[in-house]
C-alpha cells in the first residue's frame with residue numbers, strides 16, 4: 001500500500017529479527033515494569049537513561065557518573081541505587097541524574113532495538129506515545145518485552161491497544177497474525193485489565209503482593225506526556241507531546 005504504514009507486534013525480544021523492517025519505529029513496551037519505571041524517572045527529571053542488558057555493565061556505569069538501577073525477577077539487586085519500581089524514581093532522587101538501568105526483560109528489548117529509532121511506551125504515557133507514532137511516516141513495530149524471551153499477557157494487551165487505535169486510522173495497515181492475537185486478548189480483557197491479568201497469569205498472581213503498588217501505578221493512563229527516545233545508547237526526552 002503506497003504511503004501506508006505497516007503496524008506489527010513482536011511478542012518477545014527473541015523474535016525481533018523476524019519482525020524487523022528497515023527504518024521502522026520500534027515502540028518498546030514493558031508495562032510491568034521497565035518502561036513504566038523509565039517513563040516515571042524521565043517525567044521526574046532524569047537527564048538521560050541508559051538501558052543496559054547485563055548487570056556488570058550497568059554497575060560499571062557508576063564510574064562515569066551514573067546512578068544505577070538493577071532488578072532481576074522482580075527484586076532489587078544489591079549494590080544498586082534503585083530497583084525497578086517506578087515509585088522509587090521520585091524527583092528528589094532522580095532529578096538531573098543520568099541513570100543506567102538493567103532489568104529482567106525490558107532492557108533486553110532495548111538491546112534488540114539498538115541502532116533503530118525506538119521509544120519507550122506504557123499506559124502512563126499512552127497518548128503522548130500515540131502522538132509520537134502518528135507524527136512519523138515509518139512502519140511501526142510494537143516490541144513487547146515479554147518475560148524471559150517468552151510472550152506475556154500484560155505487554156500483549158498494551159500492544160493490542162496501540163495496534164487497535166492505530167489501525168482505526170487511515171494510513172495504517174497490517175498483514176500480521178500478531179495483531180489478531182493481541183486484539184482478541186484485548187477484547188477478552190474488557191475494561192479491568194488488572195483483574196484479567198491476575199486471573200490469567202499465575203506468574204503475576206504470585207508476584208502480586210510484591211508488585212501491587214507498582215501494578216496500580218502502571219494501570220494509570222496518560223499521567224505523563226514525556227516520550228523517552230533512544231539516541232545512541234541513551235533514552236532522552238523526545239519533545240513534549
Ligand SMILES: O=C(O)[C@H](CS(=O)(=O)O)OP(=O)(O)O
Nearest residue numbers: 033034073074103104105106
Ligand atoms: O521486575 C520486573 O518488573 C520485571 C521482572 S518480573 O517480570 O517481575 O520477573 O522486569 P521487567 O524487565 O520490567 O519486565
